[in-house]
Amino acid sequence: MGRRSPEAAAMMSREQNDHITRTGPGTPLGALMRRYWQPAALVDELEGERPVVPVRLLGENFVLFRDEAGRYGLLDRDCPHRGADLAFGRREAGGLRCAFHGWLFDVEGRCLETPAEPAGSKLCQNVRQRAYPVIARSGILYAYLGEGEPPAFPELDCFLAPDTYTFAFKGLFECNWLQALEVGIDPAHASFLHRFFEDEDTSASYGKQFRAASADSDLPMTRILREYDRPIINVERTEYGMRLIALREIDDERTHVRVTNQVFPHAFVIPMSADMTITQWHVPVDDENCYWYAIFTSYGAPVDKQRMREQRLELYELPEYRSRKNKTNDYGFDPHEQAHSTYTGMGLDINVHDQWAVESMGPIQDRTREHLGQSDKAIILYRRILREQIDKAASGDAPLMVLDARHARSIQGPATMDGIGPSKGWETYWMDVDVRRRRGAPWMPSLPSDATPDVAPPVATAAPRRDAAE
Incomplete structure (x- = not known):
C-alpha cells in the first residue's frame, strides 16, 4: 500500500471532531474555554431602559x-428558590429581584x-446564587466562567485604544463556533x-471590508x-x-502582502x-x-460609531442580532447577480457570504468527510x-494565552496590514508599515526613537520565507 497523502492524514474521526x-x-x-474571558454581550445591550438580558454561553x-450603581453582574439564570427565570427579574434595591x-x-x-x-428570618444568609466576574472592555462585556482567578487581558491594540477610536458589534451564526472561526484563518477563500x-469607488469604502484600496497603492482590494x-500562504x-501572511505577486516588482493573526x-x-x-x-452559544x-479599532481619526452602527443594522435585527439574510430566505440569493456581479449572488455584505459558507456545512461540520x-x-x-x-488544560497546566x-x-x-510592497523585501515591508501606523496613532504611547521593526511593538518573530510551510 502507498503512503497516505498529507491531505488524507489530516482527516479525523467523529470522536476527534467532537473533541x-x-x-x-x-x-x-x-x-x-472556561479558562478565558468570554464575550457575553455588547455594552450597548445594557444601556436601555431595562438593563437585564439573558445570556447563553x-x-x-x-x-x-447592570445595577443602579453601574456594576455588572452575571448570575445563573434559574433562581435558587424554586428555579424561576431571573432574566424576567426586576432591577431594584441594589440588585436583581426574582418576579x-x-x-x-x-x-x-x-x-x-x-x-x-x-420577619427576622435568616434564610437569605444561607443562600447564594452562583455569580461570575464581568468586565467591560472596548464596548464588549466579558465574563469569566472558570474556577480561580481570571487571566489578565493582553495589551492588544483594541483594548489600549480609547473609546472614541473603537466600535463594537456582533452577529449570530447558526453553527458551531469552530467552523465560523476557521473562515477567518483561511486566506484563500476571499478570492x-x-x-x-x-x-x-474606494473613497466610499468606510466601514466595509475588502472594499478599500490596498495600502501604498491605488489598487482596490x-x-x-x-x-x-x-496566494502563497x-x-x-x-x-x-x-x-x-498571504502573498499575491502582482508582477516582478510588486507583491500584495496581507498579514493576519489568530489569537x-x-x-x-x-x-x-x-x-x-x-x-x-x-x-460558542452552545x-x-x-x-x-x-x-473595530482606528489608528487615524476617531471612529464614526453612528455610521458604523447604521451600516450593520441594515443587515442585523435586534435584540438577537440575527441577519435578515439567512437560511430561511436563501441568504438573498439572486442567480442573475451571481452571473453578473458577485461570485455568490448574495449581495455585497461579506458577512452574509461568510454566514452562508459556515452554516451550509451543517450545525457541526462533519470533518470526517473533508479533504x-x-x-x-x-x-x-x-x-x-x-x-x-x-x-494542557486537562493536565492542570496553564494553556496558551492564560496570562x-x-x-x-x-x-x-498584533501586526496586521495589507499593502503593495516590493517583491524583494516584503519581509521587512510589512513590519515597517505596522510601525509607521502605530507611531502615527494619536492614542498610542510613544515608541523609542531608535526602535526598529523587529523590536518595536507588536513583538514579532522572524518573518517566514516566501515558501514556508506550516
Whole structure:
C-alpha cells in the first residue's frame, strides 16, 4: 500500500471532531474555554431602559444585568428558590429581584432579601446564587466562567485604544463556533467567496471590508482578490497563537502582502483598511450556535460609531442580532447577480457570504468527510494547537494565552496590514508599515526613537520565507 497523502492524514474521526468542537460543561474543550474571558454581550445591550438580558454561553444559561450603581453582574439564570427565570427579574434595591417571590440578589450573587419569609428570618444568609466576574472592555462585556482567578487581558491594540477610536458589534451564526472561526484563518477563500466582478469607488469604502484600496497603492482590494487568486500562504506559531501572511505577486516588482493573526483561543485580528483593524471572536452559544463579536479599532481619526452602527443594522435585527439574510430566505440569493456581479449572488455584505459558507456545512461540520489541501495549512496548524491546549488544560497546566499581569504586557498589537510592497523585501515591508501606523496613532504611547521593526511593538518573530510551510 502507498503512503497516505498529507491531505488524507489530516482527516479525523467523529470522536476527534467532537473533541475540538463541543464546549458544554464537563467536556475537555469546555474546560479549556472556561479558562478565558468570554464575550457575553455588547455594552450597548445594557444601556436601555431595562438593563437585564439573558445570556447563553458555552451551553449554559445566565442572566446579565447592570445595577443602579453601574456594576455588572452575571448570575445563573434559574433562581435558587424554586428555579424561576431571573432574566424576567426586576432591577431594584441594589440588585436583581426574582418576579416569582421577590428574592433579591446582588451582582456577586449574595441573597439580600427573601421578603415572603417571616420577619427576622435568616434564610437569605444561607443562600447564594452562583455569580461570575464581568468586565467591560472596548464596548464588549466579558465574563469569566472558570474556577480561580481570571487571566489578565493582553495589551492588544483594541483594548489600549480609547473609546472614541473603537466600535463594537456582533452577529449570530447558526453553527458551531469552530467552523465560523476557521473562515477567518483561511486566506484563500476571499478570492472566491468575496469576489466582486466590478470595482467600486474606494473613497466610499468606510466601514466595509475588502472594499478599500490596498495600502501604498491605488489598487482596490476587490481587483487584487479577483485577479490574483492563488496566494502563497505562510503560517507560523507565535506567543499568542499564529501569524498568517498571504502573498499575491502582482508582477516582478510588486507583491500584495496581507498579514493576519489568530489569537488563541477563538479570536483573529485582520486589517479592514489602512487605518482600521478588526479583532473578532467566535464565541460558542452552545455547540450549534455562536456569536461573532468584533472590535473595530482606528489608528487615524476617531471612529464614526453612528455610521458604523447604521451600516450593520441594515443587515442585523435586534435584540438577537440575527441577519435578515439567512437560511430561511436563501441568504438573498439572486442567480442573475451571481452571473453578473458577485461570485455568490448574495449581495455585497461579506458577512452574509461568510454566514452562508459556515452554516451550509451543517450545525457541526462533519470533518470526517473533508479533504484538506496546502491552502488549509493554517486550519491544520490551528487544530493541532487546539488539541495541544485541551491536553494542557486537562493536565492542570496553564494553556496558551492564560496570562498573568507580567506576561499580558508582552502580548501587544498584533501586526496586521495589507499593502503593495516590493517583491524583494516584503519581509521587512510589512513590519515597517505596522510601525509607521502605530507611531502615527494619536492614542498610542510613544515608541523609542531608535526602535526598529523587529523590536518595536507588536513583538514579532522572524518573518517566514516566501515558501514556508506550516
